[in-house]
Amino acid sequence: xxxIEVNNLVKDYKLNVRKKGLxxxxxxxxxxxxxxxxxxxxxxxxxxKGEMVGFxxxxxxGKSTTVxxxxxxxxxxxxxxxxxxxxxxxxxRKNAMRLGVVFGQRTQLWWDLPAIDTFELLRYIYKxxxxxxxxxxxxxxxLLEINEFMSQPVRQLSLGQRMRxxxxxALLHNPEIIFFDEPTIGLDVIAKEKVREFIRxxxxxxxxxxxxxxxxxxxxxxxxxxxxxIDEGTTIYDGTVxxxxxxxxxxRTLVADFPEVIHSIDIPGVEVIEEKGRxxxxxxxxxxxxxxxxxxxxxxxxxxxxxxxQEPEIEGIIREIYQGGIKIDESLCRVC
Amino acid sequence: MRAYVExxxxxxxxxxxxxxxxxxxxxxxxxxxxxxxCIWKAIYExxxxxxxxxxxxxxxxxxxxxxxxxxYAMDEYHIEYKVRSGAxxxxxxxxxxxxxxIFSYNIGILVFRVVMQLIPALIVSIVxxxxxxxxxxxxxxYFLISTILGYLVLYxxxxxxxxxxxxxxxxxxxxxxxxxAVMILSGALLPLWFMPQALVDFINLTPFxxxxxxxxxxxxxxxxxxxxxLVMAKQLIWALGLFIAGKLLWKxxxxxxxxxxx
Numbered sequence: 303x304x305x306i307e308v309n310n311l312v313k314d315y316k317l318n319v320r321k322k323g324l325x326x327x328x329x330x331x332x333x334x335x336x337x338x339x340x341x342x343x344x345x346x347x348x349x350x351k352g353e354m355v356g357f358x359x360x361x362x363x364g365k366s367t368t369v370x371x372x373x374x375x376x377x378x379x380x381x382x383x384x385x386x387x388x389x390x391x392x393x394x395r396k397n398a399m400r401l402g403v404v405f406g407q408r409t410q411l412w413w414d415l416p417a418i419d420t421f422e423l424l425r426y427i428y429k430x431x432x433x434x435x436x437x438x439x440x441x442x443x444x445l446l447e448i449n450e451f452m453s454q455p456v457r458q459l460s461l462g463q464r465m466r467x468x469x470x471x472a473l474l475h476n477p478e479i480i481f482f483d484e485p486t487i488g489l490d491v492i493a494k495e496k497v498r499e500f501i502r503x504x505x506x507x508x509x510x511x512x513x514x515x516x517x518x519x520x521x522x523x524x525x526x527x528x529x530x531x532i533d534e535g536t537t538i539y540d541g542t543v544x545x546x547x548x549x550x551x552x553x554r555t556l557v558a559d560f561p562e563v564i565h566s567i568d569i570p571g572v573e574v575i576e577e578k579g580r581x582x583x584x585x586x587x588x589x590x591x592x593x594x595x596x597x598x599x600x601x602x603x604x605x606x607x608x609x610x611x612q613e614p615e616i617e618g619i620i621r622e623i624y625q626g627g628i629k630i631d632e633s634l635c636r637v638c
Numbered sequence: 639m640r641a642y643v644e645x646x647x648x649x650x651x652x653x654x655x656x657x658x659x660x661x662x663x664x665x666x667x668x669x670x671x672x673x674x675x676c677i678w679k680a681i682y683e684x685x686x687x688x689x690x691x692x693x694x695x696x697x698x699x700x701x702x703x704x705x706x707x708x709x710y711a712m713d714e715y716h717i718e719y720k721v722r723s724g725a726x727x728x729x730x731x732x733x734x735x736x737x738x739x740i741f742s743y744n745i746g747i748l749v750f751r752v753v754m755q756l757i758p759a760l761i762v763s764i765v766x767x768x769x770x771x772x773x774x775x776x777x778x779x780y781f782l783i784s785t786i787l788g789y790l791v792l793y794x795x796x797x798x799x800x801x802x803x804x805x806x807x808x809x810x811x812x813x814x815x816x817x818x819a820v821m822i823l824s825g826a827l828l829p830l831w832f833m834p835q836a837l838v839d840f841i842n843l844t845p846f847x848x849x850x851x852x853x854x855x856x857x858x859x860x861x862x863x864x865x866x867x868l869v870m871a872k873q874l875i876w877a878l879g880l881f882i883a884g885k886l887l888w889k890x891x892x893x894x895x896x897x898x899x900x
Contacts, residue, residue, distance in 0.1 A: 375730045377893055398733040410728045412648065414655065423648065426641035427732050 304348035311381035343535035356522035359532035402477035406484035428475035642742040649746025718803035773859025784853040787873035794880035804891035825851035845876035
């Protein structure tokens with residue numbers, strides 16, 4: 303039985319419609335008007351123990367709303383959520399015991415006090431036995447090097463330090479499930495890599511189930527196998543990262559440097575998408591045009607000084623999906 | 639349980655961090671007592687009694703009232719801030735009772751105020767204003783119990799106002815109205831003896847008298863022994879009633895919660 307099960311989840315928000323201008327705002331004050339907005343529209347999925355799942359989608363797609371309902375701080379309009387047999391909002395406190403949540407954009411650490419004070423407090427809130435507390439603190443120090451700044455007030459920490467402390471704080475009680483809400487936002491490349499490495503390690507060693515919401519596709523590619531894409535409140539894709547790459551990343555771009563400026567290239571199935579001096583970017587579909595044939599033909603006709611073949615980045619594919627350039631096939635949903 | 643003790647400790651620690659605020663608090667309490675005594679002095683002029691009330695009794699009333707106000711002060715915008723900033727989401731993600739957390743947080747503030755503000759202010763008041771001691775030892779004990787009950791009545795009333803921030807987001811006006819109602823109707827500023835009977839009858843139907851008037855009149859020995867159990871039972875009923883109302887409101891608030899931002 304899956305650890306997390308979500309069935310036909312719906313969330314409506316009541317929005318206060320405000321009219322423009324002075325008269326409009328007086329009107330709104332006296333006769334408030336409301337509009338219903340469906341933020342999450344009939345989402346269903348299930349996640350097994352130990353899985354790492356990326357939740358992606360453009361801003362306002364309903365990701366955060368879904369995650370908030372999973373943690374029990376928002377009540378669904380309709381539909382069911384079961385986390386290990388518990389309903390998150392009805393058994394909020396019992397559910398919270400098994401959850402860890404990391405927000406990249408806000409901290410759960412006590413702002414004016416040293417980070418260690420928050421850790422001590424969490425120990426009592428989650429009733430963590432002394433032995434496990436020590437073990438985890440040592441582990442986090444080995445992997446995240448938190449001891450060097452533990453006794454400084456949190457407001458004096460750098461973003462990277464604060465994030466490391468926040469992640470450690472969320473994992474202190476050995477939660478079964480962890481939600482990461484943009485865990486690497488604003489971090490530099492090295493700090494990002496460190497965080498991702500730590501996340502992978504915890505998943506491997508402790509079998510923790512993890513859910514990410516992020517806009518950084520690197521986060522997903524480097525940690526998750528599975529991703530769920532949400533747009534306008536509905537699931538538009540649920541499957542592996544490779545699968546979406548294979549299905550939609552079929553175009554290739556050949557960047558070729560020619561000995562002289564060439565005005566037009568006429569090879570069927572090949573399109574020039576950019577040119578700069580003697581350099582040209584040629585796009586083709588990999589199942590229509592064989593790359594070895596193309597290179598051969600170009601060398602024969604014009605001669606080539608230098609060349610590279612580019613695969614589309616997952617980021618590019620996702621961008622096209624958001625913009626509506628790629629319509630995901632129904633059959634692709636729920637492939638795993 | 640241990641976690642809640644820790645919350646109270648943290649609130650205490652947080653308060654102690656602001657030293658200037660602390661000193662200002664003590665001075666403020668003493669100045670307020672002084673100003674009020676001056677006003678009453680002007681009213682009494684050379685009279686020994688007004689409406690049959692001795693001047694010295696009134697002074698005692700005023701001093702006790704202000705000392706109580708000093709320790710009854712709570713963090714009125716703590717919940718509002720959490721609701722508006724969305725930080726409440728993080729609190730709800732913890733396996734703890736949010737209302738329990740808020741209560742222990744305020745207990746931390748209470749302990750801070752008793753230890754750090756009440757004691758110096760009390761010493762100064764005894765020396766400077768020469769108030770009466772409690773009517774008798776038993777009345778002193780009843781006064782302490784009654785003060786605790788009064789605190790609970792005020793706390794639960796406040797909690798209802800604080801929780802309303804889930805609907806209004808800004809509660810400044812509501813808190814101000816509540817404060818004014820408490821100051822006037824509970825007898826914190828003006829003893830209920832001086833009020834018209836119709837108003838006193840009305841006040842007796844509300845929880846306000848339980849907050850200040852009841853404990854102070856017990857201190858002064860104005861409540862007959864046989865009525866003490868009754869007035870305290872009334873305090874207890876108000877504390878419980880408001881507690882239950884607050885709990886119900888909190889349940890409704892949780893259902894309608896929309897975490898801001900994030």
